[in-house]
Amino acid sequence: MGKMRVSSTFVAIIFMVNYLVGCTNNNEVYNNVEEIKIGVTVYKEDDKFISTITNNILELAKKKEKEENVKITIDILDAKENLANQCNQVDKFILNNYDVICVNIVDRTSAATIIDKAKSSNTPIIFFNREPVEEDMRRWKDVYYVGAEAEKSGELQGSLIIDKYTSDKSEIDKNGDGKIQYVMLEGEHGHQDTAIRTEYSIKTIVQNGIEVEKLADDTANWEFAQAKSKMTGWIKEFGSEIEVVFSNNDDMALGAIEALKEAEINNVIVVGVDGVTEALEAVKNDEMLGTVISNSIAQAEGIFNIAYSKATNGDLSDVEGLEGKYIKTKHIKIDKNNVDVYLK
Structure with missing residues (x-):
């Protein structure tokens, strides 16, 4: 070896x-x-x-x-x-x-x-x-894991909604009932990020004194097409009741946005996670409120640095961020205020 x-x-x-x-x-x-x-x-x-x-x-x-x-x-x-x-x-x-x-x-x-x-x-x-x-x-x-802090991604996604609610409550609470009516697009069953992002995004909002009401939630397996289909069904069922779409990742968020566009609805708040380029562009174009970058560059660096070190001298002492068997990368909250920096 x-x-x-x-x-x-x-x-x-x-x-x-x-x-x-x-x-x-x-x-x-x-x-x-x-x-x-x-x-x-x-x-x-x-x-x-x-x-x-x-x-x-x-x-x-x-x-x-x-x-x-x-x-x-x-x-x-x-x-x-x-x-x-x-x-x-x-x-x-x-x-x-x-x-x-x-x-x-x-x-x-x-x-x-x-x-x-x-x-x-x-x-x-x-x-x-x-x-x-x-x-x-x-x-x-010799087993290692490189990933992100799933709890933090949920917390930061929730904080995007808190920021918007605090700055302009009427933009979210469209019916003025003091609650946020939402739907949740979940990732794959059994994936740790699905459960954690779903839990912590809502928990963060509730802990900040904002009431929420779940209209629906379902898995779309991280996929654009499945999310679009789920969102289309929810639009037919709930119509203007939907105020916020939470999505466990950006690809599903983009699928939800496509469904909203086809239904000619432009006043529903959508938030995602990952920070893929298409989502950053959607934030810039006011199609998404925000996303949370799940630093793919840092994760790739962690994977490659461990692999290279093990393949050469086996010494991991210089691998940045490695704690025992784990590298857990940080997240970055993205909204209209800082999206241009990360698009570059």
């Missing part, structure tokens, strides 16, 4: 992103270039936030290649929301002697199987975005 041959000659820097699992030996030198092999398997490749993380990992690998004259192969595979696919992908990474495996797991409650595979092959494993339960994280010394 992490063994490399040091070339005595000037080395060419080659970056290869290979979506098919290769069959080269882990210690093979290609064109006199050192090689580190990092396997990445994601629950669903077309998830906007996850694809942002993986794209950032690729950029970090390119930068490190130039700095260190080392060939870094990043193989990114799509499990297509199928745990069996993902287990097979992990097996292929192990069979082909990858230095580190990074997993955005399909089912966070099933991490033990993957951890045991990694342990048996002595291959460090880094979970990201979907946190295994604590018991599974303790199964082996």
